[in-house]
Amino acid sequence: MDGKLAVIGLGSIGSMALWQASRLSDSVVGFEAHTPAHGRSAVGGDTRLFRMIYRGSPAQYPILERSRDLWAELEAETGQDILTRCGGLSMGTTDGPYLRSILETARINGAAHQILSREEMAERYPQHNLRADDSAVFDPNAGVLRTDRAVTAGIAAAQANGATVLGNTPVTSIRETNDGVVVSSGDTSWTFENVIVASGGWSRRLMPDYLKPHTETRRVFLSWFVARDAAQFTPEKFPTFNRMYEDRSMYGAPAVDGVTVKATLDGRGTVTTDPDAFPRELSAAEIADTLGTVTEFLPGLVPSIVRSDAFPDLYTEDRNPLLGWFGGSSRIYCATGFSGGGFKNATGFGHIAAYEALGKQSLDGLEFVRPERFRTS
Missing domain, CATH: 3.30.9.10 (D-Amino Acid Oxidase, subunit A, domain 2)
Structure with missing residues (x-):
């Protein structure tokens, strides 16, 4: 094994999942196709809105509350001003x-x-x-929220906790085996116990077929x-x-x-x-x-x-995120599909993804984000 957990994509959600995972394990690796907070990702554009009142999604309120607290924790941990209230x-x-x-x-x-x-x-x-x-x-x-500052702060905090970051390393494939998940970038491969896919607009390339028609x-x-x-x-x-x-x-x-x-x-x-x-x-x-x-x-x-x-x-297609395992026995966890509205909850969703992917906690009340909702019988 090259690590307990790999996080593929270090944008808004991936950077926060890496930060949270680094608090739980010293064997975490983050993969970024370019450089963190690069100008072509959904992180671009300097700012994103944070709000506690989000229409039509009452189930997100506890996540918003947790996200607000975690933004403050990230600011305290890194000395960065990220959320202007x-x-x-x-x-x-x-x-x-x-x-x-x-x-x-x-x-x-x-x-x-x-x-x-x-x-x-x-x-x-x-x-x-x-x-x-x-x-x-x-x-x-x-x-x-200051987007570039948030992502770079999350990654810096993760590295300070012992996480490894592989920049300019685009993941070309992921493959489950009996023992773990093989992550490949070109001719180089690594094996991890579990993997989080958090590569935003690029996530379809790493998805199972049943999810693609719904994204x-x-x-x-x-x-x-x-x-x-x-x-x-x-x-x-x-x-x-x-x-x-x-x-x-x-x-x-x-x-x-x-x-x-x-x-x-x-x-x-x-x-x-x-x-x-x-x-x-x-x-x-x-x-x-x-x-x-x-x-x-x-x-x-x-x-x-x-x-x-x-x-x-x-x-x-329902504008709710994809947060959970690809399948019942899968070792691949996805944290993507935030439909243009994920940054406000990036710390909260990153926290959920890290804890669940590392087997530390499994949360109830998240049926509206589970990938399984799109699986047909």
């Missing part, structure tokens, strides 16, 4: 399905929140141009704007936001660099057959749609995209 806004039509779902989830979970009328929003957060029948739900525990790699794009008055878009004055109105939807983050504000269309991912080859530039239609939305929603931003990029991520 600036609050978060969910905006939409007052009696519309989006806010109803947000409020229902908040009430089921007992999550702290505050309802803000259009008039209260105009006073507290005038950056948002709300319609006459709009209102908002404020999540005081929300914030913004797809999608291209997700991001865009940034310059504020007319940057002082109005700092984390202290401009919380993260999600806004949905009929066919328009946008989410974003404050100017953590003091200059640019992330404001991106929501739910616009398109299927890509190759995570290594897809357009990084926005199309004319994507640019026009983005500019039209930001002009209406955020008039304090100059309506010109100053930066944009696109990244691959693995989506499942």
